[in-house]
Amino acid sequence: MKRAVREGNPGPLVLEVRGRPGPPPLRFVHRDGGMPSLHQGDRPLLLAQPVGDGCCRELHLRRLPGLRSPLPPLRAELMRARPDWRHRYTRWLENTPYGPLHDGRWAVGERLSFAPGIWTDDLVRDWPDTVLELLCGGGWHGVLPLRPLSRPDASRVKAYRKHARDGTLAPVLLWWVSFFDGWVILDGHDRAVAALAEGREPPCVVLARLPDDAQWRRTADRITEAHEERTARSAARPAGPEAALRRATLERAYADALATLPYDEDPTPTWPPVGDA
Numbered sequence: 001m002k003r004a005v006r007e008g009n010p011g012p013l014v015l016e017v018r019g020r021p022g023p024p025p026l027r028f029v030h031r032d033g034g035m036p037s038l039h040q041g042d043r044p045l046l047l048a049q050p051v052g053d054g055c056c057r058e059l060h061l062r063r064l065p066g067l068r069s070p071l072p073p074l075r076a077e078l079m080r081a082r083p084d085w086r087h088r089y090t091r092w093l094e095n096t097p098y099g100p101l102h103d104g105r106w107a108v109g110e111r112l113s114f115a116p117g118i119w120t121d122d123l124v125r126d127w128p129d130t131v132l133e134l135l136c137g138g139g140w141h142g143v144l145p146l147r148p149l150s151r152p153d154a155s156r157v158k159a160y161r162k163h164a165r166d167g168t169l170a171p172v173l174l175w176w177v178s179f180f181d182g183w184v185i186l187d188g189h190d191r192a193v194a195a196l197a198e199g200r201e202p203p204c205v206v207l208a209r210l211p212d213d214a215q216w217r218r219t220a221d222r223i224t225e226a227h228e229e230r231t232a233r234s235a236a237r238p239a240g241p242e243a244a245l246r247r248a249t250l251e252r253a254y255a256d257a258l259a260t261l262p263y264d265e266d267p268t269p270t271w272p273p274v275g276d277a
Contacts, residue, residue: 012086012107012108012109012110012206013086013087013090013107013108013109014105014106014107014210015090015094015101015105015106015107015108016104016105016106017094017101017102017103017104017105017106018103019103020101020102020103021102021103022102022103022269022271023102023271023272023274024099024100024101024102025040025041025096025097025098025099025100026038026039026040026070026098026099026100026186027039027100027102027270027271028177028179028268028269028270028271029270029271029272029273030270030271030272031273034048034049034050035048035049035050035059035179036048036179036270038146038184040066040067040068040098041098042274043064043066044064045063045064045066045067045146046061046062046063046064046146046184047061047062047063047064048060048061050134056133056134057133057134058131058132058133058134059131059132059133059134059140059180060129060130060131061129061130061131061132061144062128062129063127063128063129063130063145063146063147064128065147067146067147067186068098069098069186069187070092070093070096070098070099070100070173070186070187071089071092071093071096071173071186071187072092074170076159076163078170079163079168079169079170080163080166080168082168085110085170085171085205086108086109086110086205089108089171089173089205089207090108093108093207099186100175100186100207102269104209104210104266105209105210105211105266106207106208106209106210107206107207107208107210107265108205108206108207109205109206109208110171110203110204110205110206111174111203111204111205111206112201112203112204113201114201115141118141118142118143119143119192119196119201119202121142122140122141122142122143122182123142123143123145123192123196124142124143124144124145125145125149127145127147127148127149128148130144132144132180132182134181139180139181139182140180140181140182141181141182142182142183143174143182143183143184143185143192144180144182144183144184144185145184145185145189145192146184146185146186146189147189149189149192149193150189150190150193151193152193152194152196152197154190154193156190157190157193157194157197158194160190160191160193160194160195161194161197161198163191163194164191164194164195164197164198164200165198169191169194169195169202169203170188170191170203171188171191171202171203171204171205172185172187172188172189172191172192172195172202172203172204172205173185173186173187173188173204173205173207174186174204174205174206174207175206175207175208176206176207176208176209176265176268177268178265178266178267178268179267179268183206186207188202208265208266209265209266209267209268209269210265210266211266
C-alpha cells in the first residue's frame with residue numbers, strides 16, 4: 001500500500017491510501033431495494049431496513065455478534081504514556097486485516113466534544129435490535145455500538161474508569177457513516193461506558209472518508225465563481241459606510257467555505273456482495 005499523511009494543525013491527519021482498490025475487510029454491502037448491510041470479511045455485522053416514506057422515516061437495525069476490532073488491545077502503560085493517538089490509530093488502521101480502509105482520502109481526527117445529546121439521548125443502548133428515527137433534513141446524528149455495552153460496574157469498565165478520572169483514557173474509535181448520519185463504534189465500547197459512568201464525554205478519534213482532490217477542487221471552483229459574482233454585485237452598489245463591512249463579510253464567508261472543503265465527509269461507499277461483478 002502506498003500512502004502519504006498530511007497534517008493540518010489542529011486539524012485531522014489526512015491519509016491518502018493507494019494500492020487498496022477494495023473491497024476492504026470491513027465494508028457496507030449494497031442490496032437491491034434496501035439499506036446497505038455491514039460486513040467484516042464474509043460475516044454480516046449489521047442489517048438495516050428502512051420503514052416509511054417521505055420526509056421522516058425509521059431505520060430498523062439488527063446487529064450480529066462477531067466484530068473484530070481493527071485496533072490491538074490497549075495496555076494501561078500505553079494509555080498512561082499518552083501517545084499521539086491519531087498517529088497510533090492511523091498506523092494500526094493501515095496494518096489491520098479487519099478495517100475499512102481502501103483507496104482514497106481519509107481523515108483521522110481527534111474529537112473531544114459533541115453536540116448535546118449525542119452521548120446520552122442518541123447513544124444506542126438496545127441490543128441487538130433498535131430503531132433509528134431519520135428526521136427530515138437532520139438525519140439521525142447519534143452513536144451506534146457494534147457490540148453490547150457492558151455494565152458500568154463490570155471489571156474491565158472499572159479499570160477504564162480510573163483512566164477516565166486520571167485523564168489517560170484512550171479514545172474511542174468512531175467511523176462516520178453518511179447514510180446513518182451518525183457514527184459506529186469500531187473500538188472502545190468499554191472505554192465509552194467508563195467515561196460516561198464518570199460523567200464525561202468519551203474522547204474520540206473519528207475516521208471519515210474524504211472527497212478526492214479533484215472532487216473538492218471542482219467544488220472550490222464553483223464556490224469561487226459564485227463568490228466573484230457576489231463581490232461584483234456588492235461593488236456595484238453605492239459606496240457607503242457599510243461597503244467595507246459587506247466586503248469583509250463576503251471574504252470571511254468565502255475563506256471559511258474553502259477551508260472546510262478538503263475535510264468535508266464524503267458519502268460512505270458501498271460494495272457489491274462477494275462474488276458479484
